[in-house]
Amino acid sequence: MKLTEDQIISNLPRIPDWQRLDEKWIQRKYKFGGFPEAIQFVNKVADLAEEANHHPFISIDYKVVTLRMSSWNAGGLTELDFQLAEQFDRAFNQR
Numbered sequence: 001m002k003l004t005e006d007q008i009i010s011n012l013p014r015i016p017d018w019q020r021l022d023e024k025w026i027q028r029k030y031k032f033g034g035f036p037e038a039i040q041f042v043n044k045v046a047d048l049a050e051e052a053n054h055h056p057f058i059s060i061d062y063k064v065v066t067l068r069m070s071s072w073n074a075g076g077l078t079e080l081d082f083q084l085a086e087q088f089d090r091a092f093n094q095r
């Protein structure tokens with residue numbers, strides 16, 4: 001279910017390194033020491049996304065991986081977007 005604006009604002013502190021792009025999108029850039037590390041992270045993201053059946057837009061620019069989340073089914077941000085963002089951050093921190 002799509003979150004209200006108030007719900008979005010109160011959930012943003014869960015993912016302090018993510019940026020609110022607009023009404024429907026949150027984004028984070030992850031920087032790595034090299035391309036192989038970036039790809040390893042993308043593979044982990046892919047596993048988590050597939051497990052949850054919730055998939056980020058992924059862009060890979062050499063050592064920088066950008067993830068963008070939204071729930072197009074719901075037409076905006078949902079709890080699942082925040083849950084996945086937290087899981088991606090955890091995977092990044094546990095490398």
Ligand SMILES: C[C@H](O)[C@H](O)[C@H]1CNC2=NC(N)=NC(=O)C2=N1
Pocket residue numbers: 053054055056069070071072073074
């Ligand atoms: C049919 C399938 O369940 C949907 O397309 C899922 C797949 N992954 C998804 N991922 C994201 N981020 N948002 C969605 O709305 C979404 N919908």
